[in-house]
Amino acid sequence: MLDPRLVRTDLDAVAKQLARRGFQLDTAAFAELEARRKAVQSRTQELQSERNARSKSVGQAKARGEDVTPLLAEMQGFGDELKRNEQQLDAIQRELEDLLLNIPNVLDGDVPDGASDADNREMFRWGEPRCFEVPPKEHFDLGTALGGMDFEAAVKITGSRFVTLQGPLARLQRALTQFMLDMHTTEHGYVEAYVPFMVNADSLRGTGQLPKFETDLFKLVRDPPYYLIPTAEVPVTNLVRDEIVEADRLPLKWVCHTPCFRSEAGSYGKDVRGMIRQHQFEKVELVQITRPEDSSAAHEALTAHAEAILKKLDLPFRRVVLCAGDTGFSSAKTYDLEVWLPGQNAYREISSCSNFRDFQARRLRARWRNPDTGKPELAHTLNGSGLAVGRTLIAVMENYQDGEGRVVVPDALLPYMGGLRTIG
């Protein structure tokens, strides 16, 4: 959520900022609603003040043993007007809140203009894509031929956009997970977290998935509803919801491995084959909570932590900065890491690292105590995939295929594979 005070006082400038993303802020409607809020709020508070004063004098008169019936008679009908105003104010504030919750974050100044992913700007490439003597296969062809990667079984068990893994490929996915967790905890200073895979609506509102993106989520039939997490970002970032963190504890750095569940509504026909786009996938997530002045540096560091995994696995990748139109709702600036997939002959997203500034923190009421002022102030939140494990599995399979249908285990994963050097 944006700072309501900022939106109020600098409406046109905010609208101009948001237009970069293609978001149309109805400034006239907002200004009108805000004017009504102000009028009704002043009137309501006036009435409340009067009620408090009169009630107090009733109490005092009673204490002196005086007859209070004339005082009470004077207040006939007073409560009705107050109640009307309070209800009106409540409705207006709800409307304002609804409006504010649906406004995306303002972008950092260095986010490039652009409308879609076609306008994202490549910053650099790392690693040389291998030359293959025979055309490299896609992971699903490799996996089904090797055995152990079975999409049909998943369709039978559940439906489309799921997969089953068995044997060495299942182990390879676990090895990748362990490797990532070990790197981030021992070399990058993250604390490992285990969290619920179902969350309540408040948590999703806090990180920005609700109210706008409910159709992307799996909702459980229950009252009140729970939702399957679309990313560990939700439960982990919500660790600081309604908290005031002491300054000396910052930055908070968590790494967390969870399954992620996404309905993929609206992605019909996209990446229908293979493991690229599934309803359920494994991800290792990095989350940081920082002081406001530290978040830009933390964003660079966190992205480098995700890149370190790709480098250790010797997987070619590139970093792109998302353009204005492609940056997510809650994010002020996002880097995507795209890994080279020889089978697709393309770079594909494997990590997304975002700085949310105080946008999530305001929704979460996630604060820290600033020692300079002694006051609680909004913290900054960041997160990034470190990495999407399912897609890393794909990348390893495609980049490490030997041309004869086998997959060589990357050196970095050997300690996790129980001596297995080749799959197939």
Place this chain on the structure above:
RNA sequence: GGAGAGGUGGCUGAGCGGUUUAAAGCGGCGGUCUUGAAAACCGUUGAUGGGAGACCAUCCGGGGGUUCGAAUCCCUCCCUCUCCGCCA
């Protein structure tokens, strides 16, 4: 699932219809003392919203109600703890 006890400021915890505008302690901040620090002592210290400001309003788990007036009474939901039962 059964029985009981509770949810109050950063934390502990008192208050159970009207001098509570939420006591007290801890912690934090400032000061005295000290070469420095600790201890001791003195002072100070909740959050959110509105207002240029003096100030005003709201907040005692969430929502609703009773009342001139609710942290306090009523309804409802959520959560925590203790005992019993069941269970990976």
